[in-house]
Amino acid sequence: MEIDFGKMNGLVPAIIQDASTKNVLMLGFMNKEAYDKTVETKKVTFYSRSRNCLWTKGETSGNFLNIVSIENDCDNDTLLIKVNPEGPVCHKGTDTCWGESNEKNPLLFLTFLQDFINKRHEEMPEGSYTTSLFKDGLNRMAQKVGEEALEAVIEAVNGTDERLVYEASDMLYHLIVLLASKGLRIEDVAAELQKRHDPNWHKH
Numbered sequence: 001m002e003i004d005f006g007k008m009n010g011l012v013p014a015i016i017q018d019a020s021t022k023n024v025l026m027l028g029f030m031n032k033e034a035y036d037k038t039v040e041t042k043k044v045t046f047y048s049r050s051r052n053c054l055w056t057k058g059e060t061s062g063n064f065l066n067i068v069s070i071e072n073d074c075d076n077d078t079l080l081i082k083v084n085p086e087g088p089v090c091h092k093g094t095d096t097c098w099g100e101s102n103e104k105n106p107l108l109f110l111t112f113l114q115d116f117i118n119k120r121h122e123e124m125p126e127g128s129y130t131t132s133l134f135k136d137g138l139n140r141m142a143q144k145v146g147e148e149a150l151e152a153v154i155e156a157v158n159g160t161d162e163r164l165v166y167e168a169s170d171m172l173y174h175l176i177v178l179l180a181s182k183g184l185r186i187e188d189v190a191a192e193l194q195k196r197h198d199p200n201w202h203k204h
């Protein structure tokens with residue numbers, strides 16, 4: 001990979017993203033040596049600007065960042081590194097250096113759940129309810145989405161807010177399973193909604 005280390009005293013910023021949840025975890029800097037070590041060990045090593053030395057994230061805490069992929073940006077001077085983190089990333093104990101992202105934005109959890117359900121689809125582990133849905137087939141999965149939607153609207157009309165959220169969650173989980181069975185993702189639905197957020201869309 002061609003990386004332009006020349007711009008900032010031989011350093012490039014490296015954005016660290018959780019490969020599963022897509023949360024941005026932290027930002028660090030790498031020089032060529034740190035980058036090479038990262039590639040070689042498959043664990044993130046930064047160049048510490050305050051200590052002027054290489055710093056393998058996790059060397060004291062044990063919370064290593066295991067590399068999934070490394071991408072260069074459009075002008076070769078910023079890295080996006082997707083990782084599987086071993087434990088919390090921030091020295092303050094939170095998942096990210098900006099606090100607990102999933103808590104701040106639970107919508108990010110949908111992406112994580114979609115990945116998790118896709119993994120169930122690939123591995124089909126025994127004893128999993130999700131596996132049983134995949135085994136039961138398309139009609140059963142579609143029927144469950146319909147049933148849960150009906151339960152949600154009943155709660156909307158006659159129930160409490162808490163019951164509505166509970167049943168809507170059942171519906172969304174079953175919809176994600178149904179989408180997975182068709183090779184689709186909840187992000188495909190979000191992208192369609194994003195497309196519709198256009199003043200001219202309804203005129204099509």
Ligand SMILES: N=c1c2ncn([C@@H]3O[C@H](COP(=O)(O)OP(=O)(O)OP(=O)(O)O)[C@@H](O)[C@H]3O)c2ncn1[C@@H]1O[C@H](COP(=O)(O)O)[C@@H](O)[C@H]1O
Pocket residue numbers: 113116120127128129130131169170173
């Ligand atoms: N979010 C869910 C989730 N929401 C609802 N459900 C299940 O969906 C079913 C809801 O069906 P019903 O309310 O109709 O209850 P039921 O009468 O038992 O269902 P049926 O026998 O009529 O099908 C229950 O068995 C719930 O446990 C879920 N099962 C799993 N998940 C997620 O999927 C992950 C993987 O689950 P497993 O594959 O089971 O390990 C979990 O860690 C969760 O994150």
